Amino acid sequence: MRICVYTLGCRLNQCESEALADSFAREGFDVVREEEGAELYIVNTCTVTAKAEQKARRMIRLFSSRAQAVVVTGCYAQMAQQELESLGSNIMVVPLVKKASLLKLAGHLRAAMSCTVDLVSALRSFVEPDSTVFDYSAGSFSYHSRAYLKVQDGCDNNCGYCRVHIARGPSVSLGRDEVIRRALELEAAGFSEIVLTGVNLTMYDHEGEGLGGMMLDLIPRLSPSTRLRLSSMEPDHIDSRLIEAVSSSAVHPHFHIPLQSASDRVLARSSRNYDRKHLEWVLDSLRRVKDDPFLACDVIAGLPAEGEEEFRITYSFLKDHGFAALHVFPFSPRPGTALYGARDRCEERVRDERAARLRKLSDELGAVYQARQTGRTLEVLLESRRNGLWRGTTGNYLKVEVEEAPAFCTRGQIISGVLTAPGRLSALR
Numbered sequence: 001m002r003i004c005v006y007t008l009g010c011r012l013n014q015c016e017s018e019a020l021a022d023s024f025a026r027e028g029f030d031v032v033r034e035e036e037g038a039e040l041y042i043v044n045t046c047t048v049t050a051k052a053e054q055k056a057r058r059m060i061r062l063f064s065s066r067a068q069a070v071v072v073t074g075c076y077a078q079m080a081q082q083e084l085e086s087l088g089s090n091i092m093v094v095p096l097v098k099k100a101s102l103l104k105l106a107g108h109l110r111a112a113m114s115c116t117v118d119l120v121s122a123l124r125s126f127v128e129p130d131s132t133v134f135d136y137s138a139g140s141f142s143y144h145s146r147a148y149l150k151v152q153d154g155c156d157n158n159c160g161y162c163r164v165h166i167a168r169g170p171s172v173s174l175g176r177d178e179v180i181r182r183a184l185e186l187e188a189a190g191f192s193e194i195v196l197t198g199v200n201l202t203m204y205d206h207e208g209e210g211l212g213g214m215m216l217d218l219i220p221r222l223s224p225s226t227r228l229r230l231s232s233m234e235p236d237h238i239d240s241r242l243i244e245a246v247s248s249s250a251v252h253p254h255f256h257i258p259l260q261s262a263s264d265r266v267l268a269r270s271s272r273n274y275d276r277k278h279l280e281w282v283l284d285s286l287r288r289v290k291d292d293p294f295l296a297c298d299v300i301a302g303l304p305a306e307g308e309e310e311f312r313i314t315y316s317f318l319k320d321h322g323f324a325a326l327h328v329f330p331f332s333p334r335p336g337t338a339l340y341g342a343r344d345r346c347e348e349r350v351r352d353e354r355a356a357r358l359r360k361l362s363d364e365l366g367a368v369y370q371a372r373q374t375g376r377t378l379e380v381l382l383e384s385r386r387n388g389l390w391r392g393t394t395g396n397y398l399k400v401e402v403e404e405a406p407a408f409c410t411r412g413q414i415i416s417g418v419l420t421a422p423g424r425l426s427a428l429r
């Protein structure tokens with residue numbers, strides 16, 4: 001039977017989807033991509049924006065009309081179980097709090113279907129076993145060349161625009177020893193790159209020791225050739241310990257910071273626990289310990305309290321600090337959040353104009369960064385091969401085609417090369 005795991009939203013969702021896909025592959029199911037068509041779809045949803053929810057509904061309807069059954073889970077499923085179930089009679093919603101129980105679904109289906117029970121009945125007879133948010137521990141990954149290791153879930157912050165913390169609940173962390181055990185397991189399974197993920201990764205805490213402390217314990221235990229990448233770093237918990245940890249050559253020079261705005265007024269209005277001065281310290285510190293890292297950020301256009309002056313402050317900040325990519329989101333008021341119904345927000349037309357300006361800035365900054373990297377020696381993780389040419393992602397997050405790669409190369413391997421032009425890397429022999 002063919003099964004497809006369709007993912008919307010953040011890296012953490014991707015990581016959890018990987019583990020689900022892997023659990024099905026281990027039970028002998030054929031894990032396929034969306035375009036190949038499947039009998040069973042699992043849709044891992046996101047509730048960050050109204051657009052993400054809209055897309056989830058559209059895809060669920062489409063899969064429901066094409067496949068025998070659809071299982072829907074994730075943050076949006078947690079917030080709107082009945083609404084999603086009403087989209088089709090072959091849809092089963094598993095709320096976020098029980099998502100990890102889906103890791104046992106493949107075994108259940110295999111057993112139930114060997115007794116010739118049809119797929120929908122087999123799904124309905126699935127009694128969700130006990131699970132924890134850290135049950136995801138894929139030893140192999142069906143769709144990616146790198147491994148994702150979830151070390152944190154939930155969030156204790158209460159940002160005014162966000163309902164992820166409502167869906168996911170308070171922050172919890174995987175114990176340090178367990179993180180180390182799982183990372184070594186992934187390394188032993190052949191992964192040369194491990195992405196540490198979490199809902200709010202920098203909120204990681206093990207007995208009072210944060211993400212930096214945990215990484216300083218982990219890194220010396222890994223092979224010198226293994227590389228770590230951090231999925232996303234909320235600014236408020238970035239401290240000097242974390243800066244010390246990321247200074248290691250084991251950590252790729254790529255950092256994604258959801259800064260959202262650089263205006264103190266807007267940050268305070270959104271209940272973000274930092275100010276522009278802290279952002280400056282974070283960026284200066286990252287640049288001090290890494291040579292021209294790829295700095296990306298999330299920015300929300302048109303947050304409440306963002307007037308022309310506040311937008312100008314944010315725009316100049318992003319430009320002056322040489323970000324390499326901006327992930328721009330127009331402010332989308334979410335029901336149940338503090339800023340839902342806020343009156344001090346700009347018109348949608350103004351918000352969309354600002355978003356367009358930021359996207360244009362992102363293209364310009366990206367081109368400047370690429371040009372600056374030309375001539376440099378970079379590490380690249382090999383991801384796929386087409387017409388004899390390897391493609392991959394460099395440590396500093398540039399998508400490249402690799403020329404003159406040695407014949408013995410394999411998917412998931414890290415090699416070095418010189419960036420000869422944007423998007424072209426010549427392998428070192």
Ligand code: SF4
Nearest residue numbers: 155157158159162165
């Ligand atoms: S830090 Fe803020 S935006 Fe991020 S998950 Fe927590 S509450 Fe949401």
